[in-house]
Amino acid sequence: MKKILSVLTILTVLTAVSCQKSELKDVVNADNFFSVKQAAIASVNGPTTATVNQNVTFTVSWPYTGNCEKFSKFEADSLSDTTKIKLFTSTNIADDCTGKEVQHSSVYKFRAKKAGTYFLKFVGPDSNARPIVDTLTVK
The missing domain is CATH 1.20.5 (Single alpha-helices involved in coiled-coils or other helix-helix interfaces)
Structure with a gap:
């Protein structure tokens, strides 16, 4: 016992x-205190041509609500000539995040190691929404 x-x-x-x-x-x-989420992508601006091993930049814009949401990271998945890109933002939930709805942007960098046509597919969190696809011709 x-x-x-x-x-x-x-x-x-x-x-x-x-x-x-x-x-x-x-x-x-x-x-x-930080909330990270995948953001919807509003627009993508970048070149349509590049050379092999050239750093190419694309300006990716997303809508956000409040003044606390900030860029966190890009996540990219490549499969042959197609790269699927997701954008993530973070918010400090301890801050007062009131404010008007505005649009933010960040730069995504891409480098092709060989010549060809590449498809950059920028996707949002909603699987039913159409992704924004940029075509890049690399010579």
Whole structure:
């Protein structure tokens, strides 16, 4: 009986300690104040021709609400001549983010390693929406 009581006491203490550590981690972790989401893409502007190994820049614009939403990153998936590009934004949910709806933009860089025709497909979070496709001819 004493052994069972001792084991239960130890398990209870360990469970309580692990709960306290996770709660403390949540308070200390500042990343919990940031919300990252995939943004809808409003427009893409860039060249239609380039040379091999040339850095090509595309200005990607997206609508956002409030003054707290900022560019976070691009994610690109390439499959042969097609590159699927997603844009992500972050918002600090602890800030006051009231403001009018405006449009933001950021620069996406692309470099082709060989000649050919490349299709840059800029997609938003809604799978039913049509992506914006830019065609780049590389010589």
